[in-house]
Amino acid sequence: MTSYTDKGEKPLRGRFVRFHHITFWVGNAKQAASFYCDKMGFEPLAYQGLETGSREVVSHVIKQDKIIFVFQSPLNPGNEEMGEHLIKHGDGVKDIAFQVEDCDFLVKVT
Numbered sequence: 001m002t003s004y005t006d007k008g009e010k011p012l013r014g015r016f017v018r019f020h021h022i023t024f025w026v027g028n029a030k031q032a033a034s035f036y037c038d039k040m041g042f043e044p045l046a047y048q049g050l051e052t053g054s055r056e057v058v059s060h061v062i063k064q065d066k067i068i069f070v071f072q073s074p075l076n077p078g079n080e081e082m083g084e085h086l087i088k089h090g091d092g093v094k095d096i097a098f099q100v101e102d103c104d105f106l107v108k109v110t
Helices: 029-040 080-089 103-109
Strands: 016-025 043-048 057-064 067-074 092-100
Touching (some): 016 080, 029 043, 029 067, 067 080
Parallel strands (some): 016 067
Antiparallel strands (some): 043 057
């Protein structure tokens, strides 16, 4: 049986505060964000794309209470990193961001 009571040593600094956001790499960021807004009650929060000077990636950020999702898609077929990832894995989570106290300390420790 698994026990989750002992989670190991507590760090002196760098306490986990909360999840900040989840980034998804998708084929169509606008469509994915619209789906979550229309069907699941999220609201648009931010946008980055051609109009804001981003030539490589478009990002649609949506929010519901404390939940923040970022949907990103490549704008150019030459974006090999995102393109190859989407071909191999399809739409999915690329990054999970945490809010912590004293991030510099945690970077030094790891």
